[in-house]
Amino acid sequence: MKIIHQTINWLEQKMEEAVRNEEVVQVTGYSFYHFHRLFQQKVGMSLHEYVRNRRLTLAAQRLIYTDERILDLALTYQFESQEAFTRAFRKVHGLPPGKYRTLMRTLLEKTEEVEVMNGWFLSGATPQNFEMGRDFQVVHKGNASGYLRSIKPVGEEQFGTVMQQFHASKYCGKRLKLSCFIKTEDIQGFAGLWMRIDAKDGDTLQFDNMSNRPITGTTGWNYYSVVLDVPEHAGAIYFGVLLQGSGMVWMDEFTFEEVDEKTPTTNLKAPDNMPAEPINLNFDIELN
Structure with a gap:
């Protein structure tokens, strides 16, 4: 990538x-x-x-x-x-x-400077410190993009997000890729595309917010994606763009697509370096 x-x-x-x-x-x-x-x-x-x-x-x-x-x-x-x-x-x-x-x-x-974006809502740890809206001048494709920006001094531990949620039933048992184009300005902290898969009981099954490949500072329009598996017992899918800390982030052209196993997942909840099978069950392996 x-x-x-x-x-x-x-x-x-x-x-x-x-x-x-x-x-x-x-x-x-x-x-x-x-x-x-x-x-x-x-x-x-x-x-x-x-x-x-x-x-x-x-x-x-x-x-x-x-x-x-x-x-x-x-x-x-x-x-x-x-x-x-x-x-x-x-x-x-x-x-x-x-x-x-x-x-x-x-x-x-005839358009107000700040509009509510149909289907999207503002959330996060401190949503009152952020603002979302449509931008008609900074656009990747079409007539408008969405934006999220800090409107009060915020620390790097505080975050806001522009997000949506929908039922997972259409994608259960499939590998799902979410992508979009993102542009940033003066990000003090980090910005990222994110997606979360929850079970019907509310437990988080899969998650990625790009914290291991963060967008920082000022960047031009570029392409980003996250890939997660949607288990058969999944209940809901949440997604959006987050801003942790201060700055401004624009987003445009969100796309969902099913991908095959050749496309690796970006799931941050997957344990690192997990072996495929149990090892050393008799405690006989010697240290090098």
Whole structure:
């Protein structure tokens, strides 16, 4: 996953430049075709699709918040013509760029600065010290992202989370991967994607909050995932993004997918270095 993170960070700096296959080889150390397959397997889209979608999202933001000409935006984001840009933009956003600019500016004038995000709720140890909402300017794809930020001085032991919960019945007996894109600013503590599987009696069966691979400081948009097994007797699945300590975290494009056993779990409740079978039952093994 580290090479995926490094490559996405590099791609984010190349949105206004051509991305050549030779450069991908130099950055990743893999052949282009091998890395292309790896990227698609991990992220769920091709390298080309990722770059194209990000360019269209960045162009959409500039349509709303600047008065730049559509032709200039098309060329900035590496489209060969305004016509090609318009076709691609309409396919993703459902409107040509000019109409999109007019409609979104009108809609945003009527939108409150902080909105309740449908389906999501704020929780954690000290939720009163945090705020969640939608951001229409810092976006990975589409028209908005979700955010969580500290609004009072908080210690690194205090945390808030944006979360949801749902019944586990659809996924019982399966391995489940949760992924999303996350961006952070000045995280003093850590941020992470998390998921928890609970039994019907409320006991926690599986859990991962990325505490062993934390997101800290200021980071650009990048791809993160957690993978857990959902036991047959599971009752509920909880998930979200947490912020422990101060700072701000944005989140976008949550995805759930079933994966096979080739995808390792990230379960933090699994004991480390547990042997497959009992050993030294007669106490005869000598120390080296």
